[in-house]
C-alpha cells in the first residue's frame with residue numbers, strides 16, 4: 001500500500017511508528033523534518049524520514065490526516081493534490097463531523113473518521129512522549145477493516161463501534177467541558193475540589209447534551225452522572241490538551257471543542273450561552 005501521513009506532529013509521529021513495515025510511506029509536513037522520534041515508557045523509536053513533495057508522489061491508496069482543526073484551511077492545496085478518486089482517507093483529530101472539510105475532495109464512502117485516545121506531548125528535543133498505545137475508535141464497516149489492516153496491532157488498537165456518531169459526541173461533551181474549565185482557570189483537575197466548579201461542569205454538560213440529542217446522538221439518562229463521577233475520581237494532577245496548548249502558547253482548538261457545540265446548536269435553534277461564552281473567552285486566549 002502507498003500510505004501518506006499528512007501532519008507529522010504528535011499524532012502523525014505516533015501513527016508512523018504503528019504502520020506495518022511493508023507499506024510505502026510518504027510523509028508530508030509544513031516544516032522541514034528529517035526524523036520522527038517517539039518515546040514510550042523506556043523505549044525510544046527513531047526513524048529517519050524524507051518529506052515528500054505533494055506534486056511528486058504517485059497516487060496514494062490511503063492518506064492519514066493528522067492535522068489540527070485550524071490547519072485545514074491552509075492545507076487546501078495539499079489535500080486537493082493528495083486525495084484522488086482512488087485514495088481512501090482517514091481523518092484523525094478532535095471534534096465531531098470530521099469528514100465535513102474533506103467532502104470537497106472525495107466522497108463520504110472513502111472517508112474514515114477516527115477518535116484517537118493517545119495523550120502525546122512534545123519534549124524539548126523534538127521527541128514526542130506517548131503515554132500509552134493509541135486506541136482508535138472508528139465506525140464499523142468494510143473501510144474501517146481495511147484501515148485496521150494498515151497497522152501493527154501490537155502497537156495500536158482499533159475499535160469498531162456500532163454508533164460512531166454518539167461516541168464522538170460523548171468524547172466531545174466530556175473533553176470540551178473539562179478542557180474549557182481547566183484551560184480558562186489555568187489549573188489541573190485539583191480545581192474540582194471546589195463544588196461550584198463541579199456544578200458549572202454539570203451545567204456545561206447539560207447544555208451540550210441537549211445539542212447532542214438534537215443532532216441525533218443517543219445519550220443515555222445516566223451519561224451526565226457518569227461524567228460527574230468520573231470527574232470526581234480523576235487524579236488532581238490530570239490536565240487536558242486545551243490546558244497544555246495554553247501553557248505551551250499553542251493555539252487552542254476552540255472550533256473543534258466548545259465552538260462546534262455552539263455551531264451545531266444554531267442549526268437546531270438551541271441557545272448555548274455557556275458554550276458561546278466559553279468559546280469567546282478561549283478565542284481571546286488565542287489572540288495573545
Ligand SMILES: NC(=O)c1ccc[n+]([C@@H]2O[C@H](COP(=O)([O-])OP(=O)(O)OC[C@H]3O[C@@H](n4cnc5c(N)ncnc54)[C@H](OP(=O)(O)O)[C@@H]3O)[C@@H](O)[C@H]2O)c1
Pocket residue numbers: 006007008009010011012028029030031066067068069071074075078092093094116117118119120121241253256
Ligand atoms: N497530541 C495529543 O495528545 C492528541 C491526543 C488526542 C487527539 N489529538 C488530536 O489530534 C489532532 C492532531 O494533533 P497533534 O497533537 O498531532 O498536533 P500537532 O502536534 O500540532 O501536529 C500537527 C502537524 O501538522 C503539521 N501541519 C500543519 N499545517 C500543515 C499543512 N498545511 N501541511 C502539512 N503539514 C501541516 C504541523 O507542522 P509544523 O511542524 O509546521 O507545526 C504539525 O507537525 C488534533 O486534532 C488533536 O486535538 C491530539
